[in-house]
Amino acid sequence: MHDLAFFRNNLEQVAARLATRGFVVPVEPFRELDQRRRAAITEAEELKARRNASSEAIARLRKQGSDTTEQQSAVRESGKRIGELDEQVRGLEEEFRLLLAGIPNLPDDCVPVGSSADDNVEVRRWGQPRQFDFEPKAHWDLGPALGILDLERAAKITGARFALYWSWGAKLERALMNFMLDLHGREHGYTEVLPPYVVNSASLYGTGNLPKFAGDLFRLENTDFWLIPTAEVPVTNIYSNETLDAERLPISLCAYTPCFRSEAGSHGRDVRGIIRQHQFQKVELVKFTRPEQSAEEHEKLTRNAEAVLQALGLPYRTMLLCTGDMGPSAQRTYDIEVWLPGQNAYKEISSCSNYGAYQARRAGIRCKSGKGKAEFAHTLNGSGLAVGRTWVAILENFQEKDGSVVAPEALRPYLGVDRITAVR
RNA sequence: GGAGGAAUGGGUGAGUGGUUGAAACCGGCGGUCUUGAAAACCGUUAGCGUCGAAAGGUGCUCGGGGGUUCGAAUCCCUCUUCCUCCGCCA
Numbered sequence: 001m002h003d004l005a006f007f008r009n010n011l012e013q014v015a016a017r018l019a020t021r022g023f024v025v026p027v028e029p030f031r032e033l034d035q036r037r038r039a040a041i042t043e044a045e046e047l048k049a050r051r052n053a054s055s056e057a058i059a060r061l062r063k064q065g066s067d068t069t070e071q072q073s074a075v076r077e078s079g080k081r082i083g084e085l086d087e088q089v090r091g092l093e094e095e096f097r098l099l100l101a102g103i104p105n106l107p108d109d110c111v112p113v114g115s116s117a118d119d120n121v122e123v124r125r126w127g128q129p130r131q132f133d134f135e136p137k138a139h140w141d142l143g144p145a146l147g148i149l150d151l152e153r154a155a156k157i158t159g160a161r162f163a164l165y166w167s168w169g170a171k172l173e174r175a176l177m178n179f180m181l182d183l184h185g186r187e188h189g190y191t192e193v194l195p196p197y198v199v200n201s202a203s204l205y206g207t208g209n210l211p212k213f214a215g216d217l218f219r220l221e222n223t224d225f226w227l228i229p230t231a232e233v234p235v236t237n238i239y240s241n242e243t244l245d246a247e248r249l250p251i252s253l254c255a256y257t258p259c260f261r262s263e264a265g266s267h268g269r270d271v272r273g274i275i276r277q278h279q280f281q282k283v284e285l286v287k288f289t290r291p292e293q294s295a296e297e298h299e300k301l302t303r304n305a306e307a308v309l310q311a312l313g314l315p316y317r318t319m320l321l322c323t324g325d326m327g328p329s330a331q332r333t334y335d336i337e338v339w340l341p342g343q344n345a346y347k348e349i350s351s352c353s354n355y356g357a358y359q360a361r362r363a364g365i366r367c368k369s370g371k372g373k374a375e376f377a378h379t380l381n382g383s384g385l386a387v388g389r390t391w392v393a394i395l396e397n398f399q400e401k402d403g404s405v406v407a408p409e410a411l412r413p414y415l416g417v418d419r420i421t422a423v424r
Numbered sequence: 425g426g427a428g429g430a431a432u433g434g435g436u437g438a439g440u441g442g443u444u445g446a447a448a449c450c451g452g453c454g455g456u457c458u459u460g461a462a463a464a465c466c467g468u469u470a471g472c473g474u475c476g477a478a479a480g481g482u483g484c485u486c487g488g489g490g491g492u493u494c495g496a497a498u499c500c501c502u503c504u505u506c507c508u509c510c511g512c513c514a
Contacts, residue, residue, distance in 0.1 A: 004473095041474055045483045052483090055495040059442040062494095072494040079494080243434085374471090 001101060001362040008034060014106065020113045021323040023104050030099060037092040044085035051075055051082065101205075102212060104328035105358040111332055114322030120335070121322070126306065127315030129339045130397060137403075138342030139395045140273035143169065145403050147423035149274070161263060161278045163388075167423045168415075172394065173281065175414035176387045177256045180283040180308055184384055188304045190254035190285060195234035197257055198225045203237040206363030208329035208355075215264045218278075227260035231284035232381045239288060239365045244377060246369035250289040250297050254384065257282065273392065275347065280388040287380040290367055291357065294378035295332075298354040302334045305350045305384040312408045314393050315339040317346055331356040334382075338389065342396040349389045352382025 007014060015025035054075045058068045112121050143149025148169025154162040165173055184190040201224050204210040209217065209229060218227040228234055235255050244251070259282050270276035285304060289297045302318065309316045321333040330353040337346035357376040360366070368374040398406045405420040412418050 038474070041483080045474065048484090049482055051494080056443070058494050062442080068494075075494040 001358060002103060002106075003357070003361065004100070007100070007103075017106050018104060021104060021107060021326065021328075022115065023328075025103060026099070033092065033096050033099065037089070037096050040085060040089045040092055044082060044089055047078055047082050047085065051078055098211070101362070105331045105356060107323045107326065108332040108354075110320075111326070112320065112322045113324075115324040116322075117325050119322035120319040120325055123318050123320050123334070125315075125317040126310060127313070127339070129315050130341065132341065134401045136341040136396060136399060138273060139392045140342075142342075142395045142399055142403065142405070143273075145422065146405070146420060148172070148420070151274075159278075161276065163274045163277060163279075168417075168420045169391075171415060172391055172420065173387060175411055175416075176390050176394075177281065177283065179311075179411055179414045180384060180387070181254060181256055183308060183311065184254045184283070184285060184304060188252070188307070190252040190304075193235060193238070193253050193255045195228075195231060195238070195255055195257065197228050197234075197260075199228055199233050199237070200224050201226065203233055203240065203363075206237050206240050207233050207359055208327075208362065209233065212328065216262055218260050218262055228257060229261050230259050230383075231255040231257040231282065232286060235284060235286040236359060236365075236379050236381065237363055239363075239377075241364035243366040243368050243374050244288060246290050246367040249367055249377065250287050250293055252301075253286045255284050255286070256387075257284065274388055275392065277388060280386065282386045282388075283384050285352075285382050285384040288365065288367075289378045289380065291375065291378050294354050294356065294380060298332065298334075298352065298380050301380055301382050301384075302336070302352040305336055305352055305382050308385050308390070309336070309338060309349070311410045312390070312394065313410075314390075314397055314408075316349070327351075327353065329353075329355050329358050331358065336385075338393045340393060340396050341399075342392075347389065349393065350383040350385045353380065355379045355381075 002014070011025070011027060011030070015027055018025050054071060058071050058075070061068050061071070112119060114120070137145075139149070140151075144151070146168070148166050150164040150166055151162075154164040157164065181192055185192050198220065201210055204217070204226060217229055220226065234257075235253055238253070239251075258279055260279050261277075263276060263278060266276060274280070285301055287294075287297050287301055306316065306318065316336055316338045319335045319337060321330075321335055326333045333351060333353040335348050336350040336352070338349040339345075340347045356378050359379045360376040363379075365377045365379065366374040367377040394408065394411075395405050398408065400406060403422065407415050407418050407420065
């Protein structure tokens with residue numbers, strides 16, 4: 001959500017910048033609607049001001065014992081017109097709100113202009129993809145062979161795009177969860193939270209998932225409850241409609257949660273294995289900052305996510321997303337892509353975004369220092385990391401010729417073994 | 425699931441139809457005093473719209489929504505959340 005006054009006063013420039021992300025601002029409808037809305041408000045206000053004055057006059061007259069029947073019926077009459085105008089204003093405001101809510105955030109100046117992932121810019125690369133002296137397998141071969149990943153039975157229990165982990169597969173997931181939470185908690189200063197995995201539509205509106213992306217979500221039937229598509233939603237909304245003490249910012253939170261996505265429209269993409277699931281687990285990093293802090297904190301947050309891959313020894317590259325590839329709420333996004341030998345490609349494992357005040361304005365997250373005026377905070381978040389894809393990366397990168405998988409040093413205390421071998 | 429109670433400004437907490445957008449106290453901010461600080465005293469201290477170049481008007485806001493009324497924090501309906509007791513339960 002944009003600041004209304006700013007948006008209105010800089011309409012041409014804003015529209016030009018949003019065009020770089022392929023969004024066409026309906027400039028004329030916006031102007032026209034805004035004017036109609038303001039005219040209706042002004043008209044209703046005038047009548048209300050008169051009504052209020054009359055009511056006060058009636059109060060005075062009645063105190064003196066005068067008869068006010070006439071005045072009362074006059075005011076009653078005006079009430080009808082006020083009601084009509086209020087109805088009109090309500091309709092216009094709703095229409096206007098919907099229009100404004102659908103407009104994406106402004107990209108940062110440094111964001112490269114582009115139309116697709118091909119235009120993203122690599123900003124750094126870490127680690128060397130390992131040279132195998134055998135043909136590395138994909139996790140969808142390795143996992144079932146080890147007896148730790150069972151997609152057939154998951155399909156029976158639920159359906160396609162769900163996974164059942166056995167034994168070391170389940171333990172690896174749990175080890176990664178604990179490892180990541182400990183790393184971010186101890187080394188990076190994040191406070192661990194465990195939020196609800198079900199949220200209401202107001203929360204989804206706050207983060208920008210609604211109204212536009214209802215189709216990507218699972219909704220609980222006959223309720224206003226939805227399964228979270230990411231911990232970003234409940235964690236960002238922790239402070240919805242609150243004013244934070246600016247002196248205590250940034251606030252850094254991390255959470256491990258399952259994430260549920262309908263993946264509508266992604267049929268045919270990543271159909272094998274567990275790269276794209278309806279349910280996956282993720283450790284999410286979320287920050288609330290003062291406006292002037294967010295750029296720096298965004299860099300830190302991205303580095304915090306990268307630190308997980310470095311600690312595990314997984315090669316990756318970090319991409320600055322172009323205007324056309326960013327999510328609508330973001331003003332700047334880094335994707336971290338891990339090397340997957342089984343696909344012979346870098347694959348997204350984390351997405352770290354600075355939302356500026358866009359989400360804060362929608363969710364009502366303000367900050368205020370002692371004497372200053374309250375202003376909207378900035379919100380940031382990023383995966384630190386997607387656990388399922390980390391699980392995949394470990395299998396594929398650390399596989400041996402015999403099909404076993406060597407556990408990264410840093411993970412061994414969590415896993416309890418230094419190698420995953422086939423389960424009988 | 426049943427029976428009750430509650431929701432007011434940053435906090436505590438008055439207020440049951442007419443200058444109450446809201447007392448009082450605490451906190452915050454500014455000032456007087458002081459070498460400095462404390463104490464004391466004085467002042468000040470909501471948000472979002474809308475009109476306006478500004479000054480300043482004006483509207484809405486006392487959990488949300490709706491209603492009654494010339495007029496609602498105050499009366500009615502409804503929803504939500506929290507608390508107490510009973511039952512059930514991981």
